[in-house]
Amino acid sequence: xxxxxxxxxxxxxxxEEIINDFYNELIRxxxxxxxxxxxxxxxxxFSNSETMKKLEAIHNKDNRVVLIGFTRNYxxxxxxxxxxxxxxxxxxxxxxxxxxxxxxxxxTLIDNWKKGYDIVYTIREDVLGETLFKKxxxxxxxxxxxxxxxxxxxxxxxxxxxxxxKTIDEFKKLREKSRFIRGLVGWMGYRKIGVPxxxxxxxxxxxxxxxxxxxxxxxxxLLSFSDFPIRIISVTGLIISSTSFLYLIRxxxxxxxxxxxxxxxxxxTTIILFLCGIQMLMLGIIGEYIAKIYTExxxxxxxxxxxxxxxxx
Ligand code: UDP
Ligand code: MG
Numbered sequence: 001x002x003x004x005x006x007x008x009x010x011x012x013x014x015x016e017e018i019i020n021d022f023y024n025e026l027i028r029x030x031x032x033x034x035x036x037x038x039x040x041x042x043x044x045x046f047s048n049s050e051t052m053k054k055l056e057a058i059h060n061k062d063n064r065v066v067l068i069g070f071t072r073n074y075x076x077x078x079x080x081x082x083x084x085x086x087x088x089x090x091x092x093x094x095x096x097x098x099x100x101x102x103x104x105x106x107x108t109l110i111d112n113w114k115k116g117y118d119i120v121y122t123i124r125e126d127v128l129g130e131t132l133f134k135k136x137x138x139x140x141x142x143x144x145x146x147x148x149x150x151x152x153x154x155x156x157x158x159x160x161x162x163x164x165x166k167t168i169d170e171f172k173k174l175r176e177k178s179r180f181i182r183g184l185v186g187w188m189g190y191r192k193i194g195v196p197x198x199x200x201x202x203x204x205x206x207x208x209x210x211x212x213x214x215x216x217x218x219x220x221x222l223l224s225f226s227d228f229p230i231r232i233i234s235v236t237g238l239i240i241s242s243t244s245f246l247y248l249i250r251x252x253x254x255x256x257x258x259x260x261x262x263x264x265x266x267x268x269t270t271i272i273l274f275l276c277g278i279q280m281l282m283l284g285i286i287g288e289y290i291a292k293i294y295t296e297x298x299x300x301x302x303x304x305x306x307x308x309x310x311x312x313x
Pocket of ligand 2: 096098100202207
């Protein structure tokens with residue numbers, strides 16, 4: 001088998017409207033790079049989708065294209081993982097299929113890798129055409145993560161990066177099921193450098209990250225890379241018990257030193273409701289961690305592959 005310099009890994013989920021444009025642009029850039037490359041499309045959906053047909057057509061006319069079809073939708077992070085597991089290049093570049101990550105930047109990523117950097121990540125300085133809500137919530141999330149977790153994940157990073165073979169081999173050993181790849185890469189360390197870019201507007205197709213998916217992705221990142229939420233529980237518990245102790249003193253004061261009636265039940269009801277709420281929240285946080293432990297202990301494979309098309313072998 002010939003030696004491959006660069007493996008480009010692309011997770012794809014229902015991108016039939018844009019996949020051909022993406023492929024043409026990617027090929028233009030990769031041919032300009034002067035490297036020997038393979039492109040690994042991971043179709044994160046069952047095989048008979050419209051996207052799969054287009055990907056099959058691309059694979060049929062281009063030997064450099066490998067196609068992995070999942071048995072169902074496992075999510076963006078699993079699709080990336082499968083592509084990384086399969087990649088054979090001396091370096092792996094990963095990017096989205098919707099042209100929001102400009103393929104042209106791959107040339108800069110490769111230049112930096114040639115200079116000796118093991119991980120070349122990208123910093124999204126702005127995203128064109130993104131809703132204010134998505135922009136602000138992403139900013140807040142990365143700010144929060146930089147404060148409460150002890151790994152260096154970078155601000156506003158997306159899964160658009162290059163990793164050298166050495167780092168890919170280590171990454172493949174990290175098999176945790178709640179996958180937050182940008183956190184894992186941050187955790188790994190190595191010699192790295194960031195390259196800024198402006199995220200492009202999605203011209204065709206719609207975002208496959210629904211609000212529910214974004215929230216669960218963020219929660220995953222938070223729980224996998226920070227003990228902070230669980231620490232809030234003990235601190236809040238401590239604060240609440242000290243407050244109730246103050247209340248106890250007040251009640252004792254009424255009993256011992258005054259003839260007055262203890263005020264009516266309203267404030268007590270308020271406090272009980274407040275405490276019940278807090279308790280449920282805290283239990284919920286503990287539950288989230290337990291659910292993660294449960295998922296890990298089931299020891300299922302991360303994804304199942306329906307078929308692989310590969311003419312490079
Ligand atoms: N994607 C995927 N599986 C999913 C959701 C998304 O493989 O369940 C792919 C999608 O095709 C795209 C990339 O992951 O290549 C990023 O998704 P999207 O552009 O919808 O997210 P956004 O840019 O809006 O955050
Ligand atoms: Mg996108």
